[in-house]
Amino acid sequence: MNLIIREAKIIDSKSPYNNQVVDIEIADGIIKKIGVKLKNTDKVEEVKLDNLHVSQGWFDSSVSLGEPGFEDRETILHGLNVAGRSGFTGIALQPNSSPIIDNQSQVNFVKNRANNLATELFPIGALTKNNEGKDLAELFDMKNAGAVAFGDYNKNLDNANLLKIALQYVQDFDGLVIAYSQDSNIKGNGVANEGIVSTRLGLKGIPALAEELQIARNLFILEYTGGKLHIPTISTAKSVQLIKEAKAKGLQVTCSVAVHHLVLTDEKLDGFDTRFKVTPPLRTEADRKALIKGVKDGTIDMITSDHNPMDIEHKKMEFDLAKNGTIGLESAFGALMTVLPIEIIVEKLTSGRDVFSIENESIEENKKANITLFSTEENWTFEKSDILSKSKNSAFIGTKMKGKVYGICNKGKLNIYK
The missing domain is CATH 3.20.20.140 (Metal-dependent hydrolases)
Structure with a gap:
């Protein structure tokens, strides 16, 4: 999986790019480059989403x-x-x-x-x-x-x-x-x-x-x-x-x-x-x-x-x-x-x-791409139709929410849900 995540604000206190809006180039599950307006010379997939934030x-x-x-x-x-x-x-x-x-x-x-x-x-x-x-x-x-x-x-x-x-x-x-x-x-x-x-x-x-x-x-x-x-x-x-x-x-x-x-x-x-x-x-x-x-x-x-x-x-x-x-x-x-x-x-x-003594790498170049993608702006109400699980016993039905998850990038796989 090779891709570039465009204009993402990094929320990661361990990263030197914390609170910066940058592009992130990922190749074979590794973060290859982080910067502004990275060139897409190999014409790889690009991810660009509204109010995009990323974290570990x-x-x-x-x-x-x-x-x-x-x-x-x-x-x-x-x-x-x-x-x-x-x-x-x-x-x-x-x-x-x-x-x-x-x-x-x-x-x-x-x-x-x-x-x-x-x-x-x-x-x-x-x-x-x-x-x-x-x-x-x-x-x-x-x-x-x-x-x-x-x-x-x-x-x-x-x-x-x-x-x-x-x-x-x-x-x-x-x-x-x-x-x-x-x-x-x-x-x-x-x-x-x-x-x-x-x-x-x-x-x-x-x-x-x-x-x-x-x-x-x-x-x-x-x-x-x-x-x-x-x-x-x-x-x-x-x-x-x-x-x-x-x-x-x-x-x-x-x-x-x-x-x-x-x-x-x-x-x-x-x-x-x-x-x-x-x-x-x-x-x-x-x-x-x-x-x-x-x-x-x-x-x-x-x-x-x-x-x-x-x-x-x-x-x-x-x-x-x-x-x-x-x-x-x-x-x-x-x-x-x-x-x-x-x-x-x-x-x-x-x-x-x-x-739990599990590997926990920050968002930096040459580190594994283990990333969550999300937005912080949207206001909405959680309804039964938002439940993805087989069971439906949610205590949050009818609760006001803020922000939305776009998906994850991990183990060389990109799962985005718009």
């Missing part, structure tokens, strides 16, 4: 796809194409398939299913066998097969000693442990954030304490063991403060926040719409503002769509019985543009590669 390719640290086992929700092939159309050149795949990704053969299976696609797939291996929280999975074998981290998706590890052992064990091969933090006993049968809204609606509440207590426990264990710990999708103001204090101590801890926790609050539950039933639950406006502040001051390392497709049979039912989860790839950028500056959005959508 975006990376989503938490995506569920379903395959194997739940192909009716999403397949790997279709899901990666959706991710590409949403601006992501790489995703970390959660292990919550059937069978669970808890061994080397399952890691190899999902990697092989993703071969030769513009969006790369990086498997997360289950931390415990079958995600049951009893025995550690084959962590070293999965690491050798290509797993970038280990965690049980949206499942708290009640056994503190098992987390201690895991953090000690993975240090031998520089592994990363993911610890979803929500105390299952305090959560109980809760389905929504404990507060004014849940009380008014008569929904069983999940106290913020359920998350914060578990984060505090996991950070104490990390301080004892050393190693690297990632806490995904935090949702409360106190969680932000706990992680900020841990980082000040020098602990190797990172965290993420989901797009829906930065944009939506538990006020959305008034209609008992199960599209808004997620885990951790949507919190208060005060929590949302604290999360935004945590993103801006660097406490929160990255933003994820936490894309979790669900079939209609498990989603369109009574609120108490419905499964947790929302899809989020297609709406991630447009939603974030309504609450954060573009420079921070790009930083938080690319920094996950560093956390």
Whole structure:
């Protein structure tokens, strides 16, 4: 693939061309030249789009796809194409398939299913066998097969000693442990954030304490063991403060926040719409503002769509019985543009590669062309017709958006969607 991207504003704090409007010449997947009004002597394809911006390719640290086992929700092939159309050149795949990704053969299976696609797939291996929280999975074998981290998706590890052992064990091969933090006993049968809204609606509440207590426990264990710990999708103001204090101590801890926790609050539950039933639950406006502040001051390392497709049979039912989860790839950028500056959005959508020890090159000459193309100007409303995923359980239908994704350029492939 040889082409020239015309008049693109580069948003990349690591690039010497940051905030400059330039042409980018790409040949065989490598950035050959960056400059103004580059000559097209070989008559290669040119890309010229309105209000064109480019950045390093975006990376989503938490995506569920379903395959194997739940192909009716999403397949790997279709899901990666959706991710590409949403601006992501790489995703970390959660292990919550059937069978669970808890061994080397399952890691190899999902990697092989993703071969030769513009969006790369990086498997997360289950931390415990079958995600049951009893025995550690084959962590070293999965690491050798290509797993970038280990965690049980949206499942708290009640056994503190098992987390201690895991953090000690993975240090031998520089592994990363993911610890979803929500105390299952305090959560109980809760389905929504404990507060004014849940009380008014008569929904069983999940106290913020359920998350914060578990984060505090996991950070104490990390301080004892050393190693690297990632806490995904935090949702409360106190969680932000706990992680900020841990980082000040020098602990190797990172965290993420989901797009829906930065944009939506538990006020959305008034209609008992199960599209808004997620885990951790949507919190208060005060929590949302604290999360935004945590993103801006660097406490929160990255933003994820936490894309979790669900079939209609498990989603369109009574609120108490419905499964947790929302899809989020297609709406991630447009939603974030309504609450954060573009420079921070790009930083938080690319920094996950560093956390997961994945190659993360800036936009410079002689570097790999791993690029997302987008516009920052358009105002629009996300509707059901904008959903590209097989599942339609989006919490963002009817939400005002800003900016549009044009596509991606990665692995010698150009996927542009006008």
